[in-house]
Amino acid sequence: MPPLNLGDEMPNMTVVTNEGTIKMHDFLADSWAILFSHPRDYTPVCTTELGRACTLAPEFAKRKVKMIALSCDDADSHNGWIKDVQSHANHKGDFPYQIIADESREVAKKLGMIDPDESAAAGMPLTCRAVMIFGPDKRLKLSMLYPATTGRNFTEILRVIDSLQLTATKKVATPVDWTVGSKCMVVPSVKKEEEAGLFPKGVETLDVPSGKGYLRMTPQPE
Known part of the structure; x- marks a missing residue:
């Protein structure tokens, strides 16, 4: 299956997250949503990024945008690492979004999130820092790809969401x-x-x- 292009519909995949199993169409429903991937848990840049996303969760909620993350680590790894992310971001309370556990890389391959220059210890490719924003029609409205060495600017991501939501109507x-x-x-x-x-x-x-x-x-x- 080729990677998603702008205007393509999110496949209705069943995925495992740190909170259980979900179907993507059920998760998206008729809402705006952002899916952002990171290379690995327990790594420095990823910790700062997911911490920033955690801090900005109220801003995404204000825009009625659902949040979900993804990496090739398993669900137990996600749940352990979340404690570090929250500590770094000084975030109290429940973690505000789920993280997909894509050990097989099947989700990342379907969505075009694989970084060819990054590999795990076992030689398996890792996910890049991808950002995908979906509209209420479940279709891809914007995508951005970053290499592992470059952290994303979540303020810019909120800016483009504001633009997308305005120009949609x-x-x-x-x-x-x-x-x-x-x-x-x-x-x-x-x-x-x-x-x-x-x-x-x-x-x-x-x-x-x-x-x-x-x-x-x-x-x-x-």
Whole structure:
């Protein structure tokens, strides 16, 4: 099975997590969700990443985004390592998301999460630092792949979720370095005569040497 491309549906796989067995479609239901993989438990960069995700869990919940992680370690390893993650992140209470135990690498292979440059002691390939965001239709909306040596920026992940959720329902795109509350860009499919009805706060068309009025800015729609 080829790796998932944007727009592909998450396979309805049965997976084992540190909390038990789940089917992915049941987990996703009709919610936004993020699946993020890491190479190994009990490793330094991974500990900082999952700790940061733990700290930011209320921000994901505020956006109604379910969280689930994955690595090639077994469930017992996950449950032991979680104590280190919480200690490092100074997180109290229950751990806020499940971690898939993908010892066979079958889930990682199906989703395209294998890092060819990283191997376990037994010579088995490890998962890369992948980020996959799924919409309520269970289809892949965004994916990012990082090598084992580079930790992810979860603030950026929240930013792109804000963009995805906004642009899924409004006829706008978000420009470079956009953050919530900043101006957006009107998508090219919107006709000039539609602007007033769609964007009551107004539209500004920026001048460019070509004279083509394709750079149209509008305040972020409500």
